[in-house]
Amino acid sequence: MVARVWSLMRFLIKGSVAGGAVYLVYDQELLGPSDKSEAALRKAEEVVPPAMYQFSQYVCQQTGLEMPQLPAPPKINFPNFRESWNSGIISVMAALSVAPSKAREYSKEGWDYVKEHSK
Amino acid sequence: MSESEFGKKWDRCMADAVVKLATGFGLGVVFSLTFFKRRMWPLAFGSGVGLGMAYSNCQHDFQAPYLLHGKYVKEQ
Numbered sequence: 001m002v003a004r005v006w007s008l009m010r011f012l013i014k015g016s017v018a019g020g021a022v023y024l025v026y027d028q029e030l031l032g033p034s035d036k037s038e039a040a041l042r043k044a045e046e047v048v049p050p051a052m053y054q055f056s057q058y059v060c061q062q063t064g065l066e067m068p069q070l071p072a073p074p075k076i077n078f079p080n081f082r083e084s085w086n087s088g089i090i091s092v093m094a095a096l097s098v099a100p101s102k103a104r105e106y107s108k109e110g111w112d113y114v115k116e117h118s119k
Numbered sequence: 120m121s122e123s124e125f126g127k128k129w130d131r132c133m134a135d136a137v138v139k140l141a142t143g144f145g146l147g148v149v150f151s152l153t154f155f156k157r158r159m160w161p162l163a164f165g166s167g168v169g170l171g172m173a174y175s176n177c178q179h180d181f182q183a184p185y186l187l188h189g190k191y192v193k194e195q
Contacts, residue, residue, distance in 0.1 A: 015153075017149065017153055018149055018150055018154065021145070021146060021149040022146070025146060030139070030142040031139060031142055031143075031172055033176065034131050034134075034135035034173075034177070034180060035131065037134065037138035037142075038131055038138070041137065041138050081126070081133050082125075082126035
């Protein structure tokens with residue numbers, strides 16, 4: 001009897017957790033049109049870092065530990081994706097175009113170094 | 120379509136893909152932990168569904184640049 005009640009309770013708890021997650025996704029329209037999910041991403045960017053900071057401050061106060069200064073989290077911003085992609089392609093192509101002459105230069109330097117030290 | 124509009128659509132597509140992938144993965148994690156005994160397939164399925172929805176949104180966005188979105192206003 002107790003085992004049955006316990007298994008029912010477990011099922012209800014799991015069901016409510018899963019149902020809550022599904023409802024949260026539905027409410028925030030995370031799987032909806034692209035402008036809604038972009039707005040959700042902006043909102044998360046604004047809300048999450050201060051919340052993390054406050055939580056870390058609370059943990060420090062409760063435990064008395066000193067938290068080291070972590071570097072700032074990277075911004076998940078896509079305003080200049082096209083420009084950054086284009087500049088990345090340009091840098092890669094420029095590196096490939098100077099690669100043979102640079103390789104020749106470095107191998108010459110290495111050969112001269114070896115010759116000097118083998119005397 | 121102008122260059123800046125094209126760039127904005129790409130930016131929106133990337134942001135949408137990130138959000139939908141994370142959402143699908145998160146839902147997969149929840150269902151894997153609650154109902155499917157910590158198997159891997161709900162995570163893969165959820166991520167796949169999220170990515171597929173993002174791809175479909177992007178495709179619609181790029182293929183229908185002249186589609187106007189209107190609202191139906193009831194007659195008073």
